[in-house]
Amino acid sequence: MDTDLVVRAQHGxxxxxxxxxxxxADRFLAVAxxxxxxxxxxxxxxQQALLAIWRDLPQLRDPARFDAWSYxxxxxxxxxxxRKERRWAPNLRLLPADEPTAxxxxxxxxxxxxxxxxxxxxxxxxxAVVVLHxxxxxxxxxxxxxxxxxxxxxxxxLHYAMRGLRAALDAxxxxxxxxxxx
Amino acid sequence: xSTDRDTTxxxxxxxxSDQHESADRVLDxxxxxxxxxxxxxxxxxxxxxxxxxxxxxxxxxxxxxxxxALIGITLxxxxxxxxxxxxxxxxxxxxxxxxxxxxxxTLLLPGSYLxxxxxxxxxxxxxxxxxxxxxxxxxxxAAVYQETPDVxxxxxxxxxxxxxxxxxxxxxxxxxxxxxxxxxxxxxxxALANQPSTDASEPIDVTIDGYSGKYLEYTMTxxxxxxxxxxxxxxSSQGPRQALDGEHDQVWILDVERVRLVIDAFSFRGTPAAAxxxxxxxxxxxxxxxxx
Numbered sequence: 354m355d356t357d358l359v360v361r362a363q364h365g366x367x368x369x370x371x372x373x374x375x376x377x378a379d380r381f382l383a384v385a386x387x388x389x390x391x392x393x394x395x396x397x398x399x400q401q402a403l404l405a406i407w408r409d410l411p412q413l414r415d416p417a418r419f420d421a422w423s424y425x426x427x428x429x430x431x432x433x434x435x436r437k438e439r440r441w442a443p444n445l446r447l448l449p450a451d452e453p454t455a456x457x458x459x460x461x462x463x464x465x466x467x468x469x470x471x472x473x474x475x476x477x478x479x480x481a482v483v484v485l486h487x488x489x490x491x492x493x494x495x496x497x498x499x500x501x502x503x504x505x506x507x508x509x510x511l512h513y514a515m516r517g518l519r520a521a522l523d524a525x526x527x528x529x530x531x532x533x534x535x
Numbered sequence: 536x537s538t539d540r541d542t543t544x545x546x547x548x549x550x551x552s553d554q555h556e557s558a559d560r561v562l563d564x565x566x567x568x569x570x571x572x573x574x575x576x577x578x579x580x581x582x583x584x585x586x587x588x589x590x591x592x593x594x595x596x597x598x599x600x601x602x603x604a605l606i607g608i609t610l611x612x613x614x615x616x617x618x619x620x621x622x623x624x625x626x627x628x629x630x631x632x633x634x635x636x637x638x639x640x641t642l643l644l645p646g647s648y649l650x651x652x653x654x655x656x657x658x659x660x661x662x663x664x665x666x667x668x669x670x671x672x673x674x675x676x677a678a679v680y681q682e683t684p685d686v687x688x689x690x691x692x693x694x695x696x697x698x699x700x701x702x703x704x705x706x707x708x709x710x711x712x713x714x715x716x717x718x719x720x721x722x723x724x725x726a727l728a729n730q731p732s733t734d735a736s737e738p739i740d741v742t743i744d745g746y747s748g749k750y751l752e753y754t755m756t757x758x759x760x761x762x763x764x765x766x767x768x769x770x771s772s773q774g775p776r777q778a779l780d781g782e783h784d785q786v787w788i789l790d791v792e793r794v795r796l797v798i799d800a801f802s803f804r805g806t807p808a809a810a811x812x813x814x815x816x817x818x819x820x821x822x823x824x825x826x827x
Contacts, residue, residue, distance in 0.1 A: 374566070378558035378562045381558065403562070404572055408575055412777065468549050
């Protein structure tokens, strides 16, 4: 990220902020959508994060850390929206199931369903680690920095989350095997 | 049964399947709201410039030495030759009298510095290598740091007057405590120790330069979980005092002739133990006087 832009935005330059926001907005929405599994919540989280970035930019101590700091705000916004999810879950418009594509490497459509339900059972803490590590390809040290937790905590959250997702996939496999046997 | 590798492959493929959503609508809405969304002033009135590395630090320190030399020449010209007397500037050898703490962003040479007017308590402090001014002296706060004020290994201290705390430290918009925090040292020590995400020691009696008060330490953990919007402790003229996950604070709260002075020495998980010891020694050897 261009630190000159960050510094200008810190001093209230709206044009500089608009450049920054344009550069990160799509990526933020993609990350929020994957954490929250709901496009409405993801848009709200992205909007809250982008506004928080503008509002709190003067308090960013080191402009070179903008990327880490801004992702932290996004994850916080996802936490806040995640709380709404619990409160308003019955009224949510959920994402439609993704259509398989030719390039799809899923073993089965059922995997998607199992992953979706397994992922939704995870806390936002665990989802965030999975998305930052497996979607953004960030090393766990960086994930820990973004989330403001020790590296060991990031490791254990990833381990726990992946164990849960694996269990979800295995449950589907067992169910399929039973159906075949019958 | 799937293996770990299968699970990772399937999860990565699932997350990366092509589902591009444009954030244009969100972006338009955000940009429309900028005019009605004021920026929050920084707790620190100035930040270090990006890219201030060791080379720049050395260059600035060298420049300061040149300034010291020039000032020395001016002073040694004797009375009547130069203009008004210039306050001694810190030099690599100990300065004979404390120098008023300069403005934010200034790197300091080792020496004795005075945090004075407009701050209502005068605090003289001896600083060693690699210190800088983080927050200029204001009527209620001033701050210095060593090496860096940031995670993972920064350290420094803040002298501040704390009149009240946020009623909900997780929500700055909640406003201040009402009724407000009591005026005593004990009131503040107890309130700080009980804030969320704060693993605090029991406040104990302490004395610095003849002024008594309370000392406590706390470490911030789980802020992200407990306060997704961040944790703020108290307001100041320079913005709210934010707490960071993993931050460790050694806090002295002193009664300086009915002025409640707070000295907040902060460090992080990666701060070397020797630096934390030095930090504590610096605070404990402070010279404190009521302001005029």
